[in-house]
Amino acid sequence: MKTIEVDEELYRYIASNTRHIGESASDILRRLLKLESQKTEPSAEPAPAGVQGEGVRRMLDAGTLAAQDSAIERFMTILSVLYRDNPAAFAQASDIKGRKRIYFADSEAALLAAGNTTKPRAIDGSPYWVITNTNTGRKRNIVTQLMAAMGYAHGLIERVSQSI
Template sequence: MKTIEIDEELYQFIAGQTKHIGEDASSILRRLLNINQSTLAKQNTIVKKENHYPIFNDLLTSDTFISEKSIISRFILLLSALYNYNPALFAIAATSLHGSKRQYLAKDKLALEASGKNTKPREIIGTPYWVISNTNTARKQYIIESIMSDMGISETMINQVTNAFLP
């Protein structure tokens, strides 16, 4: 079982969706997202069998990504693709990812600025999220790998993206 941190407003919303005494947060979220164990098992089987992620393959082979020499720009492009792949899973993964002192992603620039000095927040284009950009390349790779892993993306695709990350 994984632990995620959520803001008070989201916690109150989830708690307010309780149908019966003792219903846990996972059950509530499964119901709200219309996800059940058999659906997850089928999706995981299909993903593992096909190992096919067109959104990432399209990005990694695009002229925009290939010609981009800036690590931060590639980082933003990858985060945007992850969000577009599955916004709900991205939201869960983004919320649970943070350092010991810094928050890496947030829905507002000020939250990132408050989490540390010189965070240099950048908007993730096409999403409601911001990400800190003042980290080294290894930390950026860690952020991408962690989000992909938490989203249930195959290790093969994670390695492919990680290998393509550096220009």
């Protein structure tokens, strides 16, 4: 696997062409470029425990979060990183919900249907949407629940949710 840099807009364009949950950038690009698909393994196996959280830690350390100036931006960044860290686990975990509202869905409409003025937003680099009309406490809560369901260590969960 090689790493390349693409600008924000292009990144979003690629992400928006995701056909199924967990699809990799390579797969999407190959389809868009009409190249012969090379079987990329459906990356479903749980990440080896030692590795889990690599990307997340990098985000914390890089100060990416501290740079954002609103809770909502930090929230969205975290979700985006979490998704990329382990799409399969994210998919599993994302069915957490509140009393009436659902927090994640693969379409804006689904979120709008389950509550009033939920202000859904697309999670960058993923096929998912989240609810956004919540206070900061609940945003922390959502991240905590999500990460717990994805199997992250307690300490890391704490660090991440406090950084919102």
